[in-house]
Amino acid sequence: MPESGLTWTVYDADKMTQREIYGAVLADLGDKHPEIVGLSADLAKSTKIGTFGDKFPDRFFNFGIAEQNMFAVAAGLAKAGLTPFVSTFSAFASMRACEFVRTDVCYQNLNVKIIATHGGTSFGSGGATHHATEDLSIVRAFPNMKLVVPADAIETAHAVIACMRTPGPVYVRIGRGFEPRVYEKTEYDFEIGRAVEMKPGRDITVIATGVTVFHAVQAAKILEADDKLSVRVINMHTIKPIDRDAIMKALTETRRIITVEDHNYIGGLGAAVAEVIAESGKGCAFQRVGIPDCFISHGYPEDLMNLYGIDTDGIVAKVRDVMGREFETDEDWEDEV
Amino acid sequence: MALTSQERTDLKRIGREIRETIVDVTGWSGGAHIGGSLSMTEIVTILYWKYLRIDPKNPKWEDRDRFVLSKGHGGVGHGVVLCKRGFFDFKHLEEYNHTDSMLGMHLDSKKVPGVEVSTGSMGHGLGEAVGLALGARVLKKDWRVYCVIGDGESNEGSIWEAAMAAAHYKLSHLIGFLDRNRMMIDGPTEEVMSLEPVADKWKAFGWNTRVVDGHDLDALADAIEAAQAHTGSPTMIVCNTVKGKGVKFMEDDPAWHYGGLNSELVQKAKASIAEM
Ligand SMILES: Cc1ncc(C[n+]2csc(CCOP(=O)(O)OP(=O)(O)O)c2C)c(N)n1
Numbered sequence: 030m031p032e033s034g035l036t037w038t039v040y041d042a043d044k045m046t047q048r049e050i051y052g053a054v055l056a057d058l059g060d061k062h063p064e065i066v067g068l069s070a071d072l073a074k075s076t077k078i079g080t081f082g083d084k085f086p087d088r089f090f091n092f093g094i095a096e097q098n099m100f101a102v103a104a105g106l107a108k109a110g111l112t113p114f115v116s117t118f119s120a121f122a123s124m125r126a127c128e129f130v131r132t133d134v135c136y137q138n139l140n141v142k143i144i145a146t147h148g149g150t151s152f153g154s155g156g157a158t159h160h161a162t163e164d165l166s167i168v169r170a171f172p173n174m175k176l177v178v179p180a181d182a183i184e185t186a187h188a189v190i191a192c193m194r195t196p197g198p199v200y201v202r203i204g205r206g207f208e209p210r211v212y213e214k215t216e217y218d219f220e221i222g223r224a225v226e227m228k229p230g231r232d233i234t235v236i237a238t239g240v241t242v243f244h245a246v247q248a249a250k251i252l253e254a255d256d257k258l259s260v261r262v263i264n265m266h267t268i269k270p271i272d273r274d275a276i277m278k279a280l281t282e283t284r285r286i287i288t289v290e291d292h293n294y295i296g297g298l299g300a301a302v303a304e305v306i307a308e309s310g311k312g313c314a315f316q317r318v319g320i321p322d323c324f325i326s327h328g329y330p331e332d333l334m335n336l337y338g339i340d341t342d343g344i345v346a347k348v349r350d351v352m353g354r355e356f357e358t359d360e361d362w363e364d365e366v
Numbered sequence: 367m368a369l370t371s372q373e374r375t376d377l378k379r380i381g382r383e384i385r386e387t388i389v390d391v392t393g394w395s396g397g398a399h400i401g402g403s404l405s406m407t408e409i410v411t412i413l414y415w416k417y418l419r420i421d422p423k424n425p426k427w428e429d430r431d432r433f434v435l436s437k438g439h440g441g442v443g444h445g446v447v448l449c450k451r452g453f454f455d456f457k458h459l460e461e462y463n464h465t466d467s468m469l470g471m472h473l474d475s476k477k478v479p480g481v482e483v484s485t486g487s488m489g490h491g492l493g494e495a496v497g498l499a500l501g502a503r504v505l506k507k508d509w510r511v512y513c514v515i516g517d518g519e520s521n522e523g524s525i526w527e528a529a530m531a532a533a534h535y536k537l538s539h540l541i542g543f544l545d546r547n548r549m550m551i552d553g554p555t556e557e558v559m560s561l562e563p564v565a566d567k568w569k570a571f572g573w574n575t576r577v578v579d580g581h582d583l584d585a586l587a588d589a590i591e592a593a594q595a596h597t598g599s600p601t602m603i604v605c606n607t608v609k610g611k612g613v614k615f616m617e618d619d620p621a622w623h624y625g626g627l628n629s630e631l632v633q634k635a636k637a638s639i640a641e642m
Binding site for chain 2: 069070071072073074075079091092093094095097098120121125154155156157158159326327328329332333336
């Protein structure tokens with residue numbers, strides 16, 4: 030068995046959604062960790078935490094459609110010494126139960142792991158009531174919370190396992206089933222708080238998270254072939270704590286950075302990266318790509334990502350735009366500080 | 367008898383047509399919340415064809431009654447009703463769920479004529495209905511507010527917060543319908559999170575409460591007219607229904623909360639409805 034303890038491979042993951050592999054990995058973890066309990070709010074089937082529930086019926090609780098109470102109970106279970114995994118849609122974990130997550134879970138720094146599904150635009154036809162394009166910014170503002178957005182199924186598996194090594198609250202945001210594979214190998218260096226370089230590059234860096242990592246890699250390939258650009262792609266799977274080193278390295282080495290996220294461009298990945306850059310005192314051509322601060326329409330998730338420019342096409346266009354901008358690329362930082 | 371025999375025959379026929387169209391839309395849209403749309407068909411049919419004071423050609427008419435589908439995932443059922451009642455063209459049903467179309471899974475008040483509030487997140491609609499009812503009082507209007515809630519939805523604390531407020535403010539012009547189909551997503555309500563004795567709960571919260579067979583048009587008519595005549599408190603009509611009603615292979619099966627239908631299943635479903 031590999032060091033991570035993961036029994037699933039990228040080949041299994043090819044046939045599974047992020048939700049499915051989450052349920053399967055949690056059910057595996059349940060053997061080793063009798064302290065794990067599962068909670069859902071009439072979404073055991075939809076979020077796949079039900080896979081754990083079927084295996085450990087005595088350690089699984091369905092609260093009906095009552096998310097606020099579910100998070101209060103999770104806090105109580107954590108206080109009792111257990112490790113609750115709580116699953117509902119991202120919109121309801123971050124917004125319906127918001128204060129319960131903030132005050133009961135985060136303020137008391139409790140060991141509650143939130144696996145929130147159907148993040149970003151992935152609910153598609155569900156419309157505004159079910160889209161979660163604000164959750165990253167909401168949850169990022171909670172002290173003690175760690176915020177992870179896995180890029181594909183195998184990364185979801187690593188993130189769920191990493192939850193058990195990470196004390197305190199963690200929010201893992203996954204999709205609905207529209208997550209293409211980005212990793213070639215099952216094992217790589219996954220650590221909460223450390224970004225993964227998907228592709229080296231010198232001219233510009235695309236920092237992406239979640240499902241947009243796939244699109245960033247695709248875009249980089251197109252730009253390399255058509256525009257002869259050397260595009261670095263960073264998978265910032267952890268938005269909090271953010272990997273400052275990876276950002277500063279990209280800043281000094283490529284001097285142009287784009288962030289991409291399936292989320293409002295306010296408050297999430299783009300904001301976290303911008304904060305690091307601004308506070309460094311170094312200049313850099315910079316562009317956030319995300320949902321442009323609006324309630325999005327409903328439709329197929331792929332269409333929506335295209336419509337709002339957060340897919341491969343959108344990233345290619347934005348990179349060209351940023352490459353065309355006036356920006357000082359000399360080595361002399363002094364005049365820019 | 368609140369219904370004439372002509373009305374009864376007409377409403378039955380309309381209900382059957384609505385069910386058939388719900389099946390069609392579920393087929394061509396790739397999937398819809400069909401189970402809970404079929405369970406509430408009689409409730410919305412009798413409201414839209416007999417009791418709601420509305421003008422489909424003037425959906426924003428100031429004095430209209432307000433209808434709120436608190437269980438907003440019944441969007442496909444509500445959409446079919448609004449279309450058949452003349453609020454918009456049939457082509458919108460054909461484009462149901464399409465990207466940027468008018469009708470999505472949950473009906474959007476910003477897009478769809480006749481939809482008062484954007485629901486879909488459980489436990490919001492009843493509170494908004496309380497606001498619409500209080501609004502009528504402040505503005506000295508005589509519109510009534512009708513609101514359909516789900517039984518799974520009734521797990522939400524906010525439903526009971528709204529229940530308290532409506533009773534506190536004696537909103538007798540607010541008439542609620544509990545679509546008591548006994549199913550939610552993860553299974554039967556009494557297994558997932560027990561709700562019984564649910565009629566007693568509404569009584570205890572100060573609501574004028576009545577239990578009816580939610581597929582019996584005459585019983586619904588009697589209950590609605592009694593509610594309209596009632597003063598001093600809001601009314602909750604607990605409607606015992608069957609999830610997936612009319613399509614035998616869907617009835618009482620939580621797997622049909624949301625689903626898609628290929629053309630073979632569409633035909634099978636319609637044959638079942640024809641026998642109703
Ligand atoms: C706040 C919230 N949590 C979860 C959901 C997901 N969800 C949609 S429908 C549904 C079940 C609804 O059950 P019920 O109210 O009984 O409706 P019906 O059986 O009549 O379709 C759930 C959990 C939601 N829409 N809103």
